[in-house]
Amino acid sequence: MLFPCTRGRKSSREKILDAAAELVGEIGAGRLTLEAVAEKAGLSKGGLLYNFPTKDALLQAMIQRMIDQVASEKEALREKAQPGPNLEARVVTKTLLNICCGGKMQDMATGMMAATAENPRLLDPVRQVIHTTLEQLKATSDDLDAALLAWLATEGLSSLEMHNLSPFSDEDRDRIVKAIERLVTKGIAE
Structure with a gap:
């Protein structure tokens, strides 16, 4: 959590x-x-050490800050979301699609890869968010198969884009995003 300065x-x-x-x-x-x-x-280095006594503590705070930013975006989208099926899946997928591409978040994710490879425990808070998201989807989805497929597709697309590995053209991405949106709004036709 970030601590606001009163001035x-x-x-x-x-x-x-x-x-x-x-x-x-x-x-x-x-x-x-x-x-x-x-x-x-x-x-001063002392000022930094007062806030973050180790490099790992700083990296953990950076990851937590990213988690908090995603959570804020998710809540803002939830407030604007129209009622309907698979609300949680719609909010989760839209959040990921909004934040995954370009800019500081992409640079941070790519830059953090090495640190998390050396210390996988840095990702424990991310693992918890993923677990919580899965449980929320299971508890709230009208069409769980569609919600899970949409979430998985969004996570995959986001991961490719966050690490600048996506092979998809803009047209391909638009088609994928529309398919994800159809999944969470209309479900899977049997």
């Missing part, structure tokens, strides 16, 4: 996370140093 300025924690995210996008998490983050954030 409208970014907190030290936010500055550190912003600087770290920028550096991870540029050089990857494997080459990230606490010294470089402190310098980029305009803080």
Whole structure:
């Protein structure tokens, strides 16, 4: 969770996370140093260590920040969503499709790959989110098969795009997104 500063300025924690995210996008998490983050954030190393005593603590906070951003996007979409079948699946797939492509999130995901390969436990919060999402889909979907297929397709497409591996043209992607939307709104014809 981010801690807002009462004067409208970014907190030290936010500055550190912003600087770290920028550096991870540029050089990857494997080459990230606490010294470089402190310098980029305009803080002393002691100031950084006060907030994040280790590199792993910083990486965990970066992952949690990404999770929080996705959750915020998901809740914003939920508030706007029309009632109907497979509401949770519609919100989850739309959220992933909105955030997966390009920009800082893509740079961060690519940059974090090395760190999570070296320390798979960094992904424990992500695993928990995935587990919770699956349980929510199972509990709320009108057509569970359609919801699960749409979610799986969205996760696959998002993963390819987040890591800049997608072989799909814009037309292919549009076709896939429309198929996902049909799945969660109309279900699977038997």
